[in-house]
Amino acid sequence: MINTVVVIEEGIGAFSLGFAAAGFQVTDAFVKDKRALDIYKNNIDGRIYEATLMELSPKEITDADIIAIDMMQMFPFRNSRRDLHQSTQFNKEPLKKVAEIIQQKNPLIFFLAMQKKMYKDSALLDILNEISHMGYHSNFKVLNSMEITGAPVTEEQLYVIGSRMSDYPYEFPIHMDKEETIPIRKFISSVEEDGWYYRINRDEIVESSKEDRFLCWRKDKYIECPYVGWNLIKKPLVRVNGIIRKLTHKEMAELKGFPRNFDLNISNKEWLYRMLVYAPNVLLVKYVAENLAQTPLRKLQISNDQKFSQIFKSYLQQKGGEIKRIAEYDIELDFAYAYRDLTVYFALKFYSSDFSVKQNLYKACKRLSKRRENTDCIVLAVANIVPTEVKEVCKLKYEIDIWDVKNFLWLFEEFIKIKNEFVAFLNYSTEIIEPEKPEPYIFDEIEKEPEEGGLKEKLLQIKSGSEQWHQYEKVCIEILKYILGDYLTLWYEQENTVNGMYRFDLCCKIKDGANQDFFNTIQQYFNTKYVVFEFKNYSEKITQKEIYTTEKYLYEKALRRVAIIISRKGADENALAAIRGSLRETGKLILCLSDKDILELIDIKQRNEQPTGAFLGAMLDDLLIHLEK
Incomplete structure (x- = not known):
């Protein structure tokens, strides 16, 4: 899940660029000027509308985790120190409108940028006090662009952040002044x-x-x-x-x-100069927004783009060569990769849905094409399926090569662990996707045989008992990504429920389009979209105590009614009786797998004779057929 942002009074795109660079998804943006709207459309993907803050009705604003409002142009700009000390009665109507929107839309976080002169102004303090009665804790700080970005510009802007999450009052990150200003x-x-x-x-x-x-x-x-x-x-x-x-x-x-x-x-020129003067600093917005990534909004997972980048870089490191950072102010390219005598510049994209992917790719390639004069080769790496005709258009019209999921499945075949991570990361099944060799293929032809996973050996080497519980859990998750990665995604590890009362080891989401009988059955008849996993590195069989504990994690309204417990020796008779009782009385399904079962599932996957989900289906059939009243 990528955290969503709605931007109001966007200007020419500074907020959207900053939030996107921090890993957020800007779902909607509102601008007050058609000229700004045209600049935005030429550069940034996403929906944008022509409307001002004062014109907007809260009903016109889509729900989002964060509502961000650029208020830099709401109050007169001053050019002298004398002006900064003059007492001025500001128009409070824009701030009242902000409070109205926050009250009716109730976002998890609101994010405001305004001129330094509003710092501790009574109009702002009064509105923040009003918003505090809505359950928000607010914080604000004047930030200096030069101190944070190193750019030679004397510019200070006020940022106001409010959060209604009681366990997360936003604190601005402590920053280190740049040692040197950029020439x-x-x-x-x-x-x-x-x-x-x-x-x-x-x-x-x-x-x-x-x-x-x-x-x-x-x-x-x-x-x-x-x-x-x-x-x-x-x-x-x-x-x-x-x-x-x-x-x-x-x-x-x-x-x-x-x-x-x-x-x-x-x-x-005059209008554009004014818009640039008032524009927030993109890197400053990114700096402040990045700290939002540490909130409960994201603590469950690394954002999709970061996870994709991590997997892809792992592959490149295995292939040799050198990954090089791109200048901080370049937010189009992610990194450069030097291999042999070639340097390739990569831009990475992951779209959480297929909505407007084609148009977004064309826009991305158009922007990247302007960088070709300074680069050897640019590849747009996309963790989605891209139609062949789209690749051809991007190559012919913009001279940009695209690698997509089919290409990554082909590349990652060489390193089984990386492939398992990638397949498990995707939110859809790859069973019917045919791998394809990417163009251009920049590496030497297969330099070594595909590596063996060694998953069985890893499992058998772990000793039972509390000392190696973490190693057991880690290896089990690696195995699950191998045997069930085509059916499950998200892979949230070591998660607490909101009230902190319960903690489960792993929770996965069933992929859309995972067309397999067992997963179809539990979605349709057990009303579940998420599967909880527990790992028990016990030397003896688990008892009914572990069943009753796991049962507490299952909750119908959370679409979480199925759990799988993996242990060294499986379940004893009392535990099996507790499983049947839970299914009969509450409709909650708990399955128990032993090391022996896990080893058999690895064999099934390696032989590729039947889906691994069929093994779980057989266990479910046996449980239901023998379930007594």
């Missing part, structure tokens, strides 16, 4: 710009050196500054190689954390 030349274009940028009044400029410098307006003149500061009227200048000109919109965007290939419509 000016990293952000400055070497291409000769439009003549508009060179129209300056040199009488307003005071130069004290010949070094590369920003020149910013102070009182009545431009003076040299090591860092750029924004001014809505007097645009900042830059001197490079002795030539002075206005800072370009693309350079401003990069200083704000937008990717280098972000497509800006520069036809209206």
